Amino acid sequence: MKITKVLAIALTAMLLATTMFGCGSSSQSDSGGSAGATELETETEAEAEAGSETTPTTEKKSIVLISKSYQNQFYQAAFKGAMDAGEKYGFEVTTNGPDSESNIPQQVDQVSAAINQKPTAIALAACDPESLQETLTKAKTNGIPVIGFDSGVPGDTSGAVVATAATDNTNAGAFVAENLFNDPTFQARMMEGTEANPAILAILAQDSTSGSIVFRVNGFVDKMGELLQTLDGLEGAVEVTGQTIWNKASASPAKVKIVITVPPSTNQADIQTAASTMLKVPNTVALFAANQGAVDGLLGATADGMDLDRAAGKYKDLIVVGFDAGKGQKEAIANGSFFGSVTQDPYTMGYEAVRIAAEIAEGKTPADIDTGARWYNSENITDSEISVLLYD
Amino acid sequence: MNQPSTIEKVKSYLLGPGLQKVIALSALVVLYVFFGIFGANFFSRDTLVSIFDSSYYTGFIAIGLTFVIITSGIDLSVGTVTVGSALIGGVAYNIWGWPIGLCLILVVLVGILFGFFNGLLIGKLGLPPFIATLGTQFMSLGICSVVAQVQTMRYPNIMDDDGWFKTVFFKTKTGFPMGALWLTLFAVLAIVLLNHTKLGRYTFAIGCNEEAVRLSGIHTKNWKILIYTLSGFFAGLSGIIYAATYSAITPQTGNGLEMYAIAACVIGGTSLSGGVGSLVGTMIGVLVINVLKNGLMSMSLPVQWQQFFIGVVVVAAVLLDIIRVKNAGKVKR
Numbered sequence: 038m039k040i041t042k043v044l045a046i047a048l049t050a051m052l053l054a055t056t057m058f059g060c061g062s063s064s065q066s067d068s069g070g071s072a073g074a075t076e077l078e079t080e081t082e083a084e085a086e087a088g089s090e091t092t093p094t095t096e097k098k099s100i101v102l103i104s105k106s107y108q109n110q111f112y113q114a115a116f117k118g119a120m121d122a123g124e125k126y127g128f129e130v131t132t133n134g135p136d137s138e139s140n141i142p143q144q145v146d147q148v149s150a151a152i153n154q155k156p157t158a159i160a161l162a163a164c165d166p167e168s169l170q171e172t173l174t175k176a177k178t179n180g181i182p183v184i185g186f187d188s189g190v191p192g193d194t195s196g197a198v199v200a201t202a203a204t205d206n207t208n209a210g211a212f213v214a215e216n217l218f219n220d221p222t223f224q225a226r227m228m229e230g231t232e233a234n235p236a237i238l239a240i241l242a243q244d245s246t247s248g249s250i251v252f253r254v255n256g257f258v259d260k261m262g263e264l265l266q267t268l269d270g271l272e273g274a275v276e277v278t279g280q281t282i283w284n285k286a287s288a289s290p291a292k293v294k295i296v297i298t299v300p301p302s303t304n305q306a307d308i309q310t311a312a313s314t315m316l317k318v319p320n321t322v323a324l325f326a327a328n329q330g331a332v333d334g335l336l337g338a339t340a341d342g343m344d345l346d347r348a349a350g351k352y353k354d355l356i357v358v359g360f361d362a363g364k365g366q367k368e369a370i371a372n373g374s375f376f377g378s379v380t381q382d383p384y385t386m387g388y389e390a391v392r393i394a395a396e397i398a399e400g401k402t403p404a405d406i407d408t409g410a411r412w413y414n415s416e417n418i419t420d421s422e423i424s425v426l427l428y429d
Numbered sequence: 430m431n432q433p434s435t436i437e438k439v440k441s442y443l444l445g446p447g448l449q450k451v452i453a454l455s456a457l458v459v460l461y462v463f464f465g466i467f468g469a470n471f472f473s474r475d476t477l478v479s480i481f482d483s484s485y486y487t488g489f490i491a492i493g494l495t496f497v498i499i500t501s502g503i504d505l506s507v508g509t510v511t512v513g514s515a516l517i518g519g520v521a522y523n524i525w526g527w528p529i530g531l532c533l534i535l536v537v538l539v540g541i542l543f544g545f546f547n548g549l550l551i552g553k554l555g556l557p558p559f560i561a562t563l564g565t566q567f568m569s570l571g572i573c574s575v576v577a578q579v580q581t582m583r584y585p586n587i588m589d590d591d592g593w594f595k596t597v598f599f600k601t602k603t604g605f606p607m608g609a610l611w612l613t614l615f616a617v618l619a620i621v622l623l624n625h626t627k628l629g630r631y632t633f634a635i636g637c638n639e640e641a642v643r644l645s646g647i648h649t650k651n652w653k654i655l656i657y658t659l660s661g662f663f664a665g666l667s668g669i670i671y672a673a674t675y676s677a678i679t680p681q682t683g684n685g686l687e688m689y690a691i692a693a694c695v696i697g698g699t700s701l702s703g704g705v706g707s708l709v710g711t712m713i714g715v716l717v718i719n720v721l722k723n724g725l726m727s728m729s730l731p732v733q734w735q736q737f738f739i740g741v742v743v744v745a746a747v748l749l750d751i752i753r754v755k756n757a758g759k760v761k762r
Contacts, residue, residue, distance in 0.1 A: 107731055131729040139682060142675045143732060146483055150726035153476040154469035168677040170586060179475070246581055246677065281580065301579045301681040 099129040100394045101151040102160040102387065103144065105188060105247060106303070107134035111329055111361055111383050112162070114428040115187065118387030119160070126395040128157070138244060138303040138330075141165045148172045152179055158394035160387075161198075162187040165246040173197040182397050186390040187383070188249035200403040202389035204381045206249045209360075209410035210256025213325060213379050216412050217358050218264045220376060226322040226356075228268050230292040235276075237321040240297040241312055241331040245280050253327055253360065258283055258295055265293055300334070308334030316352060323376075329361035332378075336365045345374035362427040370418050377414035380426050385409075448753060449698030453713040456696070456742075457720060464724030471727045478606070484719040485599070485608035486511060486671040488712065490690040492619045493544075493663025495711045496656050498694050499623075500635045501703020502551065502558035504657065505687055506543060506565035507664040512683025513573030514539035515668035519582025519678050522591075529584075529591040536672070537665035543569055544661015548654030566684070574680035581679050584672045599673035608670055615666065620708045632656060636703030692743040693718050700750050717742070 102119050104112035116132045123130035133151070135143035141164045149172050151159050159176060161183055163169050173195035176183050183190065185201035217223055230236030238261065242254050258277055262285070266272045273288035279297035296318070300311035312335045315324065326332040335357070336342045342365065344351040359366050359378035369375040385408045393403040413423045433441070443451050465472045490507045497504045518536035521527040527535070543565055550561040585591035587602065599608045623629035631652045634642045643649045672678060695701060696717050697710025718739060725735045 101729070107733075133726075133729070133731055136732055139679045141677050141679055142671075145675060146479075146722070147726060147732065149479050149482070150476075150723055153471075153473060153479055153723075154727055154729070165581075165677045167583065167586065168675055175475075299579075301574060302679070307681075 097129060098127060098394070098398055099131065099154075099156040100158045100160060100391055101154065101156045102130065102132045102186070102390065103147055103151060103162070104132070104134035105144070105162045105164050106138045107132075107136065109134075109138075109330070110363055110428060111381075112187075114383040115387035115390075118384035118389075119391050120387075122388040122391035122395075126391060128391055128394060130391065131156075135164065138164050138247065141168050141246075145169060145172055149175070152176050152181055155179070156181065157398055158182045158184055160184045160186050160390035160394070161190055162249075163190045163247065164188075164244075166190045166192050166248060170195055182394070184390050184393050184397075184403075186386045187381075188247045191248035191252065199397065200393050200405050202386050202393060202406040202408055203249070204386075204410050205407045206252035207256035209379055209381070210253035210258075210327075211260035212256075212410055212412060213253075213358055213360065214257045214260035214264060216377055216379075217323060217325070217356070218261065220356065223323055223356050224268060227265060227293055228270060230271075230274075230320075232274075232290040232292055234320055235291050235294045237318055238293065238295045239315045239318065239321050239324045240279075240295065240327060241308070241315060241324065241335060242280075242297055242299050242327045243303045243308060243330045245282055245299050250327055251282070254283060254297065257325060257327070258285075258297075261295065303330055305330070305334055305337065309337040312338035316355075321355065323356040323358070326357065326359045329359075329363045329366065332359040332361065332366045332369075333363065335359075336369065341365070342369045342372075342374050345369065347373050350374070362429075364429050367418065367427055367429075370413060371415055373415045375414075377412055379410050379412050380423070381410055382408045382426050383428065384426075449749065450707065450710045450713065452749060453697050453710055453717060457713060457717050460717065460720050460724060464720065464727060468724050468727030469729070471724060476723060476727065478604070480716070480719045480723045481606055481609055482600070482674065483722065484715050485612050486667045486674060487686070487689050487693060487718065488612045488715045489615065489663050489667035489670060490687065491693045491711045491715050492616060492708060493660035494687070494690050495619075495694050495697075495699050495706050495708055496623065496632050497558075497660045498691070498699045498701060499632050499703060499706035500653065500656055501639075501701070502653070502657075503562060503691070503701070504547060504660045505559065505562040506547060506569055507660060507667070507690060508686030508688070509566045509569045509573075509683040510540055510543045510661060510664040511667040511671055511686060512678060513569040513668075514543070514665050515584075515672040516573045516577050516582055516678045516680055518668065518672060519584060520577050522584065523582055529594050533594060533669050536668045537662065539573075540661045540663070540665020540668060541658055542661065544658040544664065545654065547661065548657035551657060552650045552653035566687075570681060570684065577680050579680050581677055584676045584678070586676060594669075595673045598669055608673070611670070615663075616708055616712055623706075623708055628652070628655065628659075633704060633706075636705070638704075689718050689739065690715075692739055692746070695743055695750065696746040698750070700754065701747065702754070714746075 112134060119130050133147050144164050145168055148169060152175055159181055173183060173193060177195050177197040182199045183197040185198050187203055189201040189203045190198045227236050240254060242250050244250055262275050265275050271293055274292040276287035276291035277283055277285040277295045280299055283297050298311050298315050300307040308330055316338060326335045339345050345357060347353050357375045359375055362380050366378060370378055389406045396403045411423060411426060417423050490511060494504055494507060514536045517539050518532040521532040521535050522529055547562055547565050550556045551558050587595045597607060600606055635649055639649055693714035694711050697714030699706035699711060721738060722735055725738060
């Protein structure tokens with residue numbers, strides 16, 4: 038009993054000692070903090086000799102891209118852009134992401150592990166920027182630049198984020214609002230709202246923590262609130278409810294309510310359930326599904342979009358606007374079930390993230406890139422400049 | 430009669446009851462070296478820190494779980510109770526405006542509550558532990574999300590005034606791993622509890638032959654209630670560490686954390702059939718799991734491989750356990 042215990046405690050103590058008193062704040066892998074056991078020291082030398090490709094002193098550049106979730110097609114498109122740029126600029130591209138966008142701790146662990154690999158740069162779409170602050174400080178201390186893409190890392194106080202390649206989501210959200218507002222049917226139905234029976238504009242947002250969603254919904258809500266109040270009789274009568282961060286009371290009793298729903302998690306089952314509940318709310322005039330996940334959930338809740346059919350569907354009068362692309366959404370737009378959507382350019386986001394890393398490696402100071410947003414509906418979905426942005 | 434020499438004593442221990450621990454230790458060293466060779470920059474202080482950082486909350490859960498598994502029970506609710514209790518603590522801090530210290534006490538109390546509830550179901554009402562704790566898992570997942578109105582709760586950052594709890598429970602501003610200190614402290618306390626108190630003795634006894642213990646006049650029901658409450662207590666402690674490590678607590682998560690802890694216990698030699706177990710082994714198991722997690726990440730393998738390999742390791746550990754039990758039953762020459 039005693040000997041094994043001693044061995045176990047000794048090993049743990051050695052590992053602990055290495056952590057606490059290891060070689061200062063080394064950011065070089067060859068000086069590696071393994072000041073402890075001798076067996077570890079010889080292994081470090083062997084590893085350095087084996088030509089590990091991540092010691093900063095060698096020529097090979099590497100970048101780790103961490104998205105908000107690994108399976109999402111949006112990010113697969115971004116990764117493709119990154120891989121292509123990697124070939125062009127001589128970067129070894131590794132990708133990773135948590136198993137769901139709600140799994141914040143997993144992403145924190147992944148970013149931390151990525152920093153330990155000492156890449157040339159890290160590209161990150163943060164699920165929750167606040168949770169990553171300490172990890173990002175570690176990146177800064179280790180001299181690894183962080184490039185935001187897609188959601189990026191808004192509100193970063195660590196100083197690790199040097200540039201962002203993303204859609205200006207506030208503008209993109211406002212853009213959706215403008216296009217939706219231009220529909221005369223929408224305006225007419227909104228004006229029919231009364232204090233007793235307010236008109237409902239529903240928003241399905243997959244989370245209330247990640248930058249892209251928060252800014253997008255902000256942009257939409259602010260713009261739509263502003264535009265609706267220009268309509269006859271609606272001044273001061275627009276209320277926003279549903280999620281603490283977006284709530285805004287109306288000056289006079291509300292005739293129009295913008296209701297935001299965030300499902301308990303980002304997995305499809307939960308989003309679909311939330312969408313089903315939202316559809317049953319009476320007097321819902323329009324619905325904005327704020328990203329592809331939300332759109333897929335909505336389509337799932339409407340029998341793959343059949344209930345939204347303009348001629349015979351259960352919800353034929355519901356005006357739906359979406360965001361991003363994806364096979365289901367493209368079909369819904371093409372057949373008119375969706376009024377229209379705004380698409381981003383994920384391929385360019387991934388591409389630009391790596392290109393920015395190349396700029397940094399050359400010693401230049403990179404600038405933020407707005408990768409843009411385009412409105413598309415059944416009329417222009419086949420135009421070449423739109424279709425090239427729409428991933429499956 | 431000759432007294433067996435020290436070497437023979439050590440040998441017979443290492444090949445007998447200590448075998449699983451030796452295997453676990455060797456596995457730890459082998460894995461560490463393997464990832465050092467094939468991973469990117471694995472032999473660094475930063476990686477070691479990462480390994481330890483992610484192991485604290487699993488470690489706490491595993492301590493409580495060791496007791497439960499030794500009684501040949503299981504507690505599937507520890508993962509969701511960890512996150513759920515942290516969530517309720519977050520509600521207390523953000524919505525009810527409680528001071529952070531009180532919130533942390535609440536986190537532990539919630540853990541104890543769920544543990545006690547498990548104890549009642551299993552000890553008093555006699556439900557099979559698997560079903561009872563599975564039920565509690567869903568109940569805690571749901572009720573804690575309801576209390577939080579399904580909103581993500583945040584704990585203060587290390588920079589905030591109330592961020593002292595992070596410095597105390599997780600890591601100081603200079604990087605000293607406080608979490609490791611707390612885990613070691615509680616592990617030592619638990620070792621004393623397991624090996625030198627009535628609770629520990631009865632834990633093993635109930636695991637070996639519950640009926641015999643009951644027939645000898647001991648209130649096994651009450652002891653089981655206590656053991657599951659202890660598991661809940663450690664889940665609550667784990668909730669504090671979880672909050673200190675990750676800050677943002679998302680409702681409806683935590684499902685699956687218990688699997689890492691159960692894997693750690695099994696790797697460390699705690700038999701799922703009960704009656705055998707060791708906290709030292711569990712701690713080694715926790716390190717093995719975390720070296721695996723971090724090592725796979727350093728090899729740039731997507732997180733799904735992590736899940737696969739942890740499963741492989743658990744199956745291997747259970748197989749070894751079965752072989753060991755079979756061999757122990759054989760007549761020795």
